[in-house]
Amino acid sequence: MNLPRVGHIAFLNCAPHLHGLEMRRGSDRMHLQPGVPSALNRQILAGELDISPMSSIEYLRNAADLCLLPDLGIASDGPVMSIALVSSVPPTSLDGARVGLTSTSATSWVLAKILLREWWGVSPVFVPEMPGAGGLHGPSDSSPARKNEATDPLVARLLIGDPALRALWKPEPGTWTIDLGQEWTRHTGHCMVYAVWAARRAYAERYPETVAEVTSILTQARDAGLRDAPALARRLAPLENLPASLLERYFSTLRYGFGPRELDGLNAFADGAVRVGDLPSLPHLAWTSPGAVATAA
Structure with a gap:
């Protein structure tokens, strides 16, 4: 073969x-x-x-x-160093704000949604975007009447991989730069x-x-x-x-x-x-090697 x-x-x-x-x-x-x-x-x-x-x-x-x-x-199991939410306002202030989601990782999308909705209590407008997009703006940069329009600026952005590693290493002044792996473990106790x-x-x-x-x-x-x-x-x-x-x-x-x-x-x-509606139901997990993880069943 x-x-x-x-x-x-x-x-x-x-x-x-x-x-x-x-x-x-x-x-x-x-x-x-x-x-x-x-x-x-x-x-x-x-x-x-x-x-x-x-x-x-x-x-x-x-x-x-x-x-x-x-x-x-x-x-x-704590910080991940390569998945970051970078925001011009605290995450608790992102309700209704436009948050850019990277197109390169679906898991990071869902992780961000869970944390924002369940632990920070906000429901942003999620905007898919390609890597390398522009900067962020505060909520005052756009009027409430235009908040959901495609031309409205982003208030926060999800970064993954190398860009997130750089952002967490040297956070941009005036932004909230949050390691989402650390937040997940802090709130759930899970890796x-x-x-x-x-x-x-x-x-x-x-x-x-x-x-x-x-x-x-x-x-x-x-x-x-x-x-x-x-x-x-x-x-x-x-x-x-x-x-x-x-x-x-x-x-x-x-x-x-x-x-x-x-x-x-x-x-x-x-x-x-x-x-959060991103998975219809809990699946059964199958392994290539029977008994690979004793608790899988």
């Missing part, structure tokens, strides 16, 4: 995986396809990828057609799972040995990449124009496994997504 088509998130949060694959030459056992989370979600659901990291919300919405790979994910690794169910059933091999390669690559995180951070620092110490802290902050605590966090997120 052909090499399995495996997605790779083209953000810093997956750099340890890629670094580990390069170190261990594991990438020659698969065809790696880089992309932003939203693109990888579409590709695996369209059958253009066999295995891929997926935004948690898109996995939950399509769980019937997918199987989770054990011990692989992207989560935080937050942003992405899982999944295989198409039909592919996993047809090629279980290949899926098991890819899982093993990815797990070993993750471990090797994290062991070499200081060197990886030093290599990436000049390319990203960020301090190596910040990148090393970022890699150590993220949780790259998936165990019982991550499962509890994923279920808590699913509950919240149902409450």
Whole structure:
């Protein structure tokens, strides 16, 4: 058979995986396809990828057609450092205000909605936008009569990935720059799972040995990449124009496994997504390896 088509998130949060694959030459056992989370979600659901990291919300919405790979994910248990709400007013003042949502990550959309509606008690007008959009304006920059029009300026914006990392590292004066991973854990007590690794169910059933091999390669690559995180951070620092110490802290902050605590966090997120109307019901989770997480059933 052909090499399995495996997605790779083209953000810093997956750099340890890629670094580990390069170190261990594991990438020659698969065809790696880089992309932003939203693109990888579409590709695996369209059958253009066999295995891929997926935004948690898109996995939950399509769980019937997918199987989770054990011990692989992207989560935080406190600060995440790469998902930020940047606002010109306190979050409790965003009721009715226009909030820009990045088009690259569906999970971050839902996380922001849960926090804004359930913990900050506001219902903003969410505006999808492409990365790299312009600045923010305070509510006084537009009249109430124009508040919901397309020409009205944004009062807050959701950032993910490298832009969020930069914003949280050096917050812009006069803004509220909030780490949403930290807020989630502070309010719920759960870790937050942003992405899982999944295989198409039909592919996993047809090629279980290949899926098991890819899982093993990815797990070993993750471990090797994290062991070499200081060197990886030093290599990436000049390319990203960020301090190596910040990148090393970022890699150590993220949780790259998936165990019982991550499962509890994923279920808590699913509950919240149902409450805000972004998930129709709680799905049954299936695994490529039976008994991978004892509490999954």
